[in-house]
Amino acid sequence: MLGFKNFIMDEDGVGVVEMVLIVVVLIGLVLIFKNRLQSLVNDIFSTVRERAGEI
Numbered sequence: 773m774l775g776f777k778n779f780i781m782d783e784d785g786v787g788v789v790e791m792v793l794i795v796v797v798l799i800g801l802v803l804i805f806k807n808r809l810q811s812l813v814n815d816i817f818s819t820v821r822e823r824a825g826e827i
Contacts, residue, residue, distance in 0.1 A: 802809065
């Protein structure tokens with residue numbers, strides 16, 4: 773029983789779990805807003821190409 777209590781109180785893996793959850797949330801957001809992100813990036817690059825010709 774003491775081993776189980778020590779296992780529950782151990783916080784070594786908490787940082788790893790938090791990082792995995794953050795990555796999962798970021799991937800989910802990218803998948804949800806994929807079309808909007810693509811159009812935003814395309815607009816940015818087209819603006820850069822247009823203004824690069826002016827220089």
